[in-house]
Amino acid sequence: MANYPTDLKYTKEHEWARVEGNRARVGITVYAQEQLGDVVFIELPKVGTKVSQMQAFGVVESVKAVSDLFAPLSGEVAEVNAELVKKPELVNQDPYGKGWMLVIEISSPQQADALLTAQQYEEFLAKGGH
């Protein structure tokens, strides 16, 4: 299903990671943004911040809800999507493209094995997603 591209890895907290070499691009899934509704604000770490797998790295807010963002992989923040500050709606409009949040310089590539495949994530959602 196009909602969950097969080239991505997923967390049970509804983040995705696209691993490209020793870097991973990170965002939240279609399901996550639907649950939140209109995203109004995203708080992201600075470039250079160390993040750890499944530890909170930021916060995403809609009008009536707020949710922590969890790092799919450990490493150092290499890039941050600055455009989201002015246009948080990109997370709703294009969660796997222009709505990306971070690029992480991965420190432990083997951690990717602990993430879900698209199929596993969809099965997880089918069971209620939490």
Next chain:
Amino acid sequence: MRYLPNTPAQQKEMLRSIGASSIEDLLSPIPSKARLSRPLNLPAALSETELVVHLRALAALNADADDHVCFLGGGAYDHYVPSPINHLISRGEFLTAYTPYQPEASQGTLRTIYEYQTMIAELTGMDVANASLYDGASSLAEAALMAHSATDGREQLVISRGVNPLYRGVVATYAEGPNLRVKEVPLADGTTDLGALKKAVSGKTAAVIVQHPNFFGCLEDVQAAAGICHEGGALMIVATDPVSLGLLTPPGALGVDIVVGEGQGLGVPLSYGGPNLGVLATRTDLVRRMPGRLVGATVDRDGTRGFVLTLQTREQHIRREKATSNICTNVALCALMATIHVALLGKQGLRKVGELALAKAHYAAESLSKIPGVGLPFAAPFFKEFVLRLPKSPERVVKRLAKEKILAGIPLKPYDRALKDCLLVAVTEKRTRQEIDAFVQALSQAVA
């Protein structure tokens, strides 16, 4: 009972529809062991007339600012309260509404809060103000917690001894939970000792806190304090008196990051110290760390301008234990009093209030200090409040002047032992030359 409308016949009818034989049936989930087996031990009910007599008698025991000439300050002031305020805030649509959770049925309250936020931002010279907190003291404590989080958890607060001691008490209480350390900076000639301040500020300092005008009435060098504060990477917090800001340079122009204040002087009754009006204003980049409610402008479905509570994800009902503050109920009606007050006084009136208070306070200080043995211990510039050193016990002087229906000031012994022979005197725009002259005469006799 005039507040309980259901008649016995209606109660029976309602019980019948519920399928209960008595109200007692509905109380079945309450364990009988926990039931109160006697009536509450409270005074018997009074009729309206009886109660009015009783409360009038209690009120008559108090020396209020109508019957007495009031020179008391210390964070609460006898300022001009224009007549329309009480009429307008007494309208049931304002008085008996609650938090504007349904904005379509609360545009009156929401608009007044938006106006209030604008007025406070204008007066303080800051970008944004919240919808109110409880009082000046708790606003200051909230600002300190805000600085703690905005500086990534720095744990030291550097606070001037020129800050109202009652406020410092509240800051100490709020600092207890997050375990913040409070370092006090002494005064030199009535204002914060900047040398000592410089020594106190370090890379661990979350905030530097001064009051301006300070508790003793003196004007601080806020800009210099802010410079020292920012060198240490801390946030500069100033507690101010919004009434002064029609005349005085706004803290926003002096490098301040968070401005708090007690807004009681803006049309809120003295009311024995509460409810008051907690003011908090800051810069745009700190808005998401602000405590309390915020109202924002938006549009409705038809494109018509409207107002809503916004950025609510900061608040406890959404973020729960991670909220910026636990505040829920604030003091919206007091904010409305201030809004109406500022609207009535406007651009010119607030400046005039400031000019009058300034002039009268200086006239009083000059006249009082001419009394033999009476002096002004501090030379720093002041606004409407000043310290007077007396040759006799301030407590006794206060007692004696009360007999002449003059509330002479606040004896400073409980607040600062070094000033145990001093009295804090406030002079608002309401005091007349005649009243000040009578005060001077009464004081001369009392200390003679």
Next chain:
Amino acid sequence: MTGYDKLIFELSAPGRVGYSLPAPDVPNADPKALLPAKHLRASAPELPEVSELDVVRHYSRLSQLNYGVDTHFYPLGSCTMKYNPKLNEDMARLGGFARLHPLTPEAHSQGALQLMWELGRDLAEIAGMDAVSLQPAAGAQGELAGVLMIRAYHLARGERRTKVLVPDSAHGTNPASTAIAGYRVVQLKSDAEGGVDLADLERNLDQEVAALMITVPNTLGLFEPRILEISELCHARGAQVYMDGANLNAILGITRPGDLGCDVCHFNLHKTFTTPHGGGGPGAGPVGVKAHLEPFLPTPVVTKSDDGYELDWKRPQSIGKVQAFWGNFGMLVRAYTYIRTMGPDGLRAVADNAILNANYLMKRLEPHYDLPYPGPCMHECVFSARRQKKLGIAAMDVAKRLLDLGFYAPSTYFPLVVEEALMIEPTETESKETLDAFCDAMIQIAREAESTPQVIHDAPVTTSVRRLDQTLAARQPDLRWKPGRAPAVSDTRV
């Protein structure tokens, strides 16, 4: 449509005044002569210049855009929007109260101090507590004071406990106050009946737990039937029990937090004791404690001796101050007036009628809306609009439609444990006729959800504005008026 869309700033005309101030009567009135130039404001703030009539008409018209208890039934659950007696307002405005400075010598504030002492005594009796502080400004500040007292109590016994247990149905202030007091919040699950899950409580009640915060009746409007067991269990493990007194209205004269084993309890004078909500405050949140916590009460405490009443500051174990002065005294006068109006029998009748009204309303609406936790309820009931949600009508839609039908809305989406929650608290001051009219409206909406849902989606249409764009407000915060900026839509309807 009421059609008034001005802000006070938009009425301004240079040179117009709305105040009356005396001419200077002292020599030397020039600010430049009295203060160094750096202290004087360089330019005037952008404040309105309007006449007194401009102000009176503007705020009168704005008030008409609000629903209040005086104008509308206000079934906002958990907020106890009962009638606010006019006599309370008159008494709070007596010069001897309203015009009394907080630092007036105690010898000259005896009437105020007596009122506070008697109110504290009466609240202690109502809650079955031993001592009360009137200082906290609102329920949330009462909670903070209460949790700090518990913390001080444990520390005084040499125990450094780190956690506080809070049920998932609790008000958001509970976890927020607890966190500010320095505790880690552990959330407890509700059981199938909506009470505290005892197994979950047992599991979490270890040596690190300082307190359990509990709301009785809880936010589902249900009395916690095992409250005595819960308190015993907590005490056996050295934890204190804090009761959120938000729902005290339901139990006045029937049972008391102190008799339920609670050690601390706050009062919302703006809920149970009829002080007006004022569009969001001020309230007052006195806090009552059992004797073992009395040394930790905020300073000062009002005491009585042969010489009269005084403020006692000499309390070395106190948690300190939470407000600059002594409490929201204006609210205390109103609550005192109310308690003296009602007397013991009147207060008991309040609880009885609040419970009767809520159960009657629940019975009438039960066929039309899902009731996840069946009654009998206490003072409020929580329905779910999940049946209507399947038809595309959410709880918020029901709320908006009610506005068109002449009622304020219930609390929505709270408590969090109920999907599409509609939390209704009728209070004792409403008559059967009003409840029937409200139930008729709710039933009409349930029918409309099936037959003409568009009328609900379109609602409200009778209010001054229609549904507002919350997303726009949050994405592009506009938090203050600025000169020269046109309103979003030009106003031609005034």
